[in-house]
Amino acid sequence: MITTEPTPGAPCWLDLGAPDVPAAASFYGSVLGWEYEPMGDAEGFEGGMFKKDGKTVAGLGKLTEEGARSAWMIYYRVTDADATTQAVERAGGTVRVAPMDLDDWGRMAQYSDPLGGQFAVWQPGKDTGIELADEAGSLSWTELMTSDAAGAKDFYGGLFGWQFSDMELPGGGGTYTLITPAGLPEERMQGGLMQLPKEQLELTNGRPYWHPVFHVTDCDATVAQVTGNGGSVQMGPQDAEGVGRLAVCLDPSKADFVVLTPADS
Numbered sequence: 001m002i003t004t005e006p007t008p009g010a011p012c013w014l015d016l017g018a019p020d021v022p023a024a025a026s027f028y029g030s031v032l033g034w035e036y037e038p039m040g041d042a043e044g045f046e047g048g049m050f051k052k053d054g055k056t057v058a059g060l061g062k063l064t065e066e067g068a069r070s071a072w073m074i075y076y077r078v079t080d081a082d083a084t085t086q087a088v089e090r091a092g093g094t095v096r097v098a099p100m101d102l103d104d105w106g107r108m109a110q111y112s113d114p115l116g117g118q119f120a121v122w123q124p125g126k127d128t129g130i131e132l133a134d135e136a137g138s139l140s141w142t143e144l145m146t147s148d149a150a151g152a153k154d155f156y157g158g159l160f161g162w163q164f165s166d167m168e169l170p171g172g173g174g175t176y177t178l179i180t181p182a183g184l185p186e187e188r189m190q191g192g193l194m195q196l197p198k199e200q201l202e203l204t205n206g207r208p209y210w211h212p213v214f215h216v217t218d219c220d221a222t223v224a225q226v227t228g229n230g231g232s233v234q235m236g237p238q239d240a241e242g243v244g245r246l247a248v249c250l251d252p253s254k255a256d257f258v259v260l261t262p263a264d265s
Contacts, residue, residue: 002133002140002190009160009181010190011142012129013075013122014212015059019253021046024060027251031225032137032214055131057138070253073120074142074210081107081123091155113155115148117208141213142191149195203256213258219245222259
């Protein structure tokens with residue numbers, strides 16, 4: 001399970017790059033019950049924080065990169081962003097945003113894996129990341145869709161020391177790989193990865209992509225809010241044995257995310 005405990009290699013932050021910040025704030029407020037707090041300190045900056053029950057759950061900013069799609073960026077905790085950057089380059093990844101300090105909050109960097117899947121890291125300063133996880137309206141899992149599962153294991157395993165375990169999906173649905181931070185027991189699993197043909201990675205024209213899974217109390221009711229507020233559904237709602245009821249969704253700007261009502265909730 002994802003927690004807010006400081007664990008190297010674990011997801012600790014996520015933010016959304018959106019072409020229309022107020023529209024995105026309204027959508028996720030309706031769908032996940034988030035409150036949006038804008039931050040207007042920096043000149044020309046448009047964005048802020050999403051909160052749930054007074055706790056920070058994600059960030060939101062204006063999408064400014066030329067030709068980029070609206071998407072969620074997931075950040076993994078590291079102790080040294082500069083050393084991680086060197087490791088990314090040695091392993092065949094690409095540095096998209098070089099390590100940089102965000103005042104005394106922390107140090108961040110963004111990368112692409114060898115096939116183009118985008119992710120980021122956070123070296124905490126006084127800000128350790130999200131304040132709520134694995135509860136209704138917060139991050140509960142991270143997931144990588146890729147055309148090369150073995151390559152992804154080599155790259156991310158070498159970078160973060162992740163532990164992997166494979167499980168076969170029912171009905172011949174393929175192999176799903178579970179991800180656990182280095183040295184932690186399986187009950188601390190934080191995500192998974194799955195191999196798909198490039199033609200099924202339509203959102204990114206065949207490139208791998210990470211997306212967040214949000215815990216919700218009623219998957220079907222949440223999906224109704226998604227579609228009722230201009231979003232769409234790629235898959236579901238459907239039951240996954242031993243996991244819960246889930247749906248793969250797109251917000252109005254086509255940023256993908258999953259909503260899940262866990263089986264034990």
